[in-house]
Amino acid sequence: MSERSSIFGGQGVASFGFALLIVALYVFLIMPLITIIGASFTSGLMIEFPPQGFSLQWYREFFNRQDLVDGLLMSLRIAAITALVTTVVAVMAALAGQAIGGRLSGWFQIGMTLPLLVPELLTAVGLLFFLYKIDLGKTVTGLQMGHILMSFPYAYVSVTAALRQVPPSLEEASSSMGATGWQTFRLVILPLIMPGVAMGGIFAFINSFDLYTVSLLLKPLGGNTLPLALFDFLTYEFKPTAAAAATISILLSVAGVAIVQRLVGLQRAF
Numbered sequence: 001m002s003e004r005s006s007i008f009g010g011q012g013v014a015s016f017g018f019a020l021l022i023v024a025l026y027v028f029l030i031m032p033l034i035t036i037i038g039a040s041f042t043s044g045l046m047i048e049f050p051p052q053g054f055s056l057q058w059y060r061e062f063f064n065r066q067d068l069v070d071g072l073l074m075s076l077r078i079a080a081i082t083a084l085v086t087t088v089v090a091v092m093a094a095l096a097g098q099a100i101g102g103r104l105s106g107w108f109q110i111g112m113t114l115p116l117l118v119p120e121l122l123t124a125v126g127l128l129f130f131l132y133k134i135d136l137g138k139t140v141t142g143l144q145m146g147h148i149l150m151s152f153p154y155a156y157v158s159v160t161a162a163l164r165q166v167p168p169s170l171e172e173a174s175s176s177m178g179a180t181g182w183q184t185f186r187l188v189i190l191p192l193i194m195p196g197v198a199m200g201g202i203f204a205f206i207n208s209f210d211l212y213t214v215s216l217l218l219k220p221l222g223g224n225t226l227p228l229a230l231f232d233f234l235t236y237e238f239k240p241t242a243a244a245a246a247t248i249s250i251l252l253s254v255a256g257v258a259i260v261q262r263l264v265g266l267q268r269a270f
Contacts, residue, residue, distance in 0.1 A: 033250060040243035047240050058240040059248075068245055071229030075209050076252075078140075078225065082147045083155075083205035090155035090200055091193075094163045095185075109160075113153045123150065124217040131218065143218045143225075147208040154207050155200035162196020163189075195260075202256040209249065 035049045040058055042051030062068055097108050115123055127146050128137065136142035166189060174184040190197075212227045219228060226245065234242050 040247040058244040061241045062244045071224045071226040075226040079205045079208040082208035083201040086152045086155040086204040087201040090159045094159040116153045120213045124214045146214045146218045151204040151207045154203035158196045158200030162193040
């Protein structure tokens with residue numbers, strides 16, 4: 001009896017320790033967000049937490065700063081195009097990867113995720129030289145190409161993971177009933193992988209919106225994305241306007257996840 005009690009007692013201590021570790025991990029991840037959001041509502045003149053009073057003045061100042069607003073609009077535009085393009089290309093690449101068998105399949109997967117394996121700075125430098133060779137250096141188009149390249153692996157991995165959960169027997173059943181390849185994809189495969197497609201698009205959007213190193217080297221003349229505009233702002237000022245800008249970025253990310261939850265459900269997306 002005492003031996004069983006010690007076993008159950010040990011399991012209880014282990015469960016409590018694991019739960020405590022999870023709570024500590026969540027606190028570690030969430031506290032920076034809470035700090036920056038709280039600092040954006042301060043009535044003081046510096047970024048600080050806890051905030052001094054409550055005020056929306058720094059959000060008003062953010063929208064009164066043309067450089068920050070222009071950076072926000074450019075980031076939104078580039079991120080939206082990036083999400084759309086990478087999602088479409090990721091679906092096609094995932095289907096191609098599924099059709100490739102043998103050793104080529106592994107090399108194909110590595111090639112599709114290569115931007116994640118190579119340091120971002122090296123990729124940015126390589127892109128800079130390449131874009132100058134094709135007369136797209138320091139242009140919005142070149143910057144857009146860089147964002148698509150760096151965000152594509154996130155969409156690809158998400159779509160591939162969703163596609164692997166689709167039983168091959170469904171395609172065979174659809175074909176045996178006379179459906180064409182396009183009909184099978186549109187009516188059978190796509191609805192099943194849509195959660196992964198949507199989540200891949202959100203990942204690509206968020207990655208593009210926050211991309212810094214590539215944006216720094218490829219930015220067009222006279223244009224800035226929001227992360228670059230924020231860096232320039234913090235170089236000369238340390239006001240809570242920067243915290244307001246960061247909070248807006250966080251809210252956009254949360255809104256993207258909420259849209260996925262609303263449309264397809266996060267449970268199906270993972």
